[in-house]
Amino acid sequence: MGELKKTPLFNVYPRYGGKIIDFAGWALPVQYQGIIVEHEAVRNAAGIFDVSHMGEVEIKGKDAFKFVQNLITNDASILEDNQALYTPMCYEHGGTVDDILVYKYADDYFYLVINAGNIDKDFKWMIDNKGNFDVSIENISPNICEFAIQGPKAQKILQKIVNVDLSDIKFFYCKRNVKVNNIDCMISRTGYTGEDGFEVFCSDKDGENIWVKLLEIGKEDGLIPVGLGCRDTLRFEVCLPLYGNELAEDISPLEAGIGFFVKLNKDKFIGKEALLKQKSKGLKRKLIGFEMKDRGIPRHGYKVQIEGQEIGYVTTGYKSPSLNKNIGLALIKAEYANLGKEIEIVIRNKSAKAEIIDKKFYKKNYKK
Structure with a gap:
């Protein structure tokens, strides 16, 4: 080690x-x-x-709010001081750089928490997109x-x-x-x-x-x-995405089913045009939840098919400890993403039946 x-x-x-x-x-x-x-x-x-292992980046300066607002898909203007926001951060083509937490300490001071495997990449992305914004960007991880x-x-x-x-x-x-x-x-x-x-x-x-x-x-x-x-x-x-599974450089937040955190009515942010286009044309892929009907535990990367035709892949799969069921999430062609539809998961080169169900497998117990 x-x-x-x-x-x-x-x-x-x-x-x-x-x-x-x-x-x-x-x-x-x-x-x-x-x-x-x-x-x-x-x-x-x-x-x-x-x-x-998570990363922490401080954004300070006169343009801290404008810089963060341009960087993320969610809307930082709704934040009070000492409030946090979950948000994707996208590339120009609409794929996901990372999903992060944004804490607003003040208009000129934001604190970002980013995923461990993306610290260097995210920090470089922020520096590369600093442009003329009057901010300091410090990786304090x-x-x-x-x-x-x-x-x-x-x-x-x-x-x-x-x-x-x-x-x-x-x-x-x-x-x-x-x-x-x-x-x-x-x-x-x-x-x-x-x-x-x-x-x-x-x-x-x-x-x-x-x-x-x-x-x-x-x-x-x-x-x-x-x-x-x-x-x-x-x-x-509780269907919270993991970067590298449900989100990635080639998976947009809309495809991952977290469009709620993409505020397309914002004036401007990186990736907005691509995401607008994706939404107006209709999604080609969607994230679905499924439950195994045949025996077998689905795992990340397993193929999803219908009548032998590949339509996507499993992003996460487990035997759920809380529900005692074999369930998973999968990114599949949008035309097949209907509740109740039967699909097949290829487990060890054998096709096993599964059914598309609601992705919210377990009820969240947050204190509001």
């Missing part, structure tokens, strides 16, 4: 039995006690994820430790070592200069699991201190460390 990048929490993984894998060039725990145990802990109690505490008991546990009332932080809002175990942090009520929870940002030097303390005080409420494996099953069940 010597050549892989390590987060500030790398040294605590062995203490909890973390099984390390290579994830986008990072040494990260895929699991501790097991994916199913960890998945159920987040759904029923709470789990804590190390997400320090190496200095930040970020972790998420997610689940129905997340607030109760975190509240024990925080100096503010967490119930005052609304969904997709953040609070800065919060003391967590007497350490200065930023806390946001966001996450990637479909459950209520928080993401905590602090200095890379302070993360271990908070992590260990939270697991100590949260034990009686069922808090356990959880890995990338259940992070994927949790986000998949």
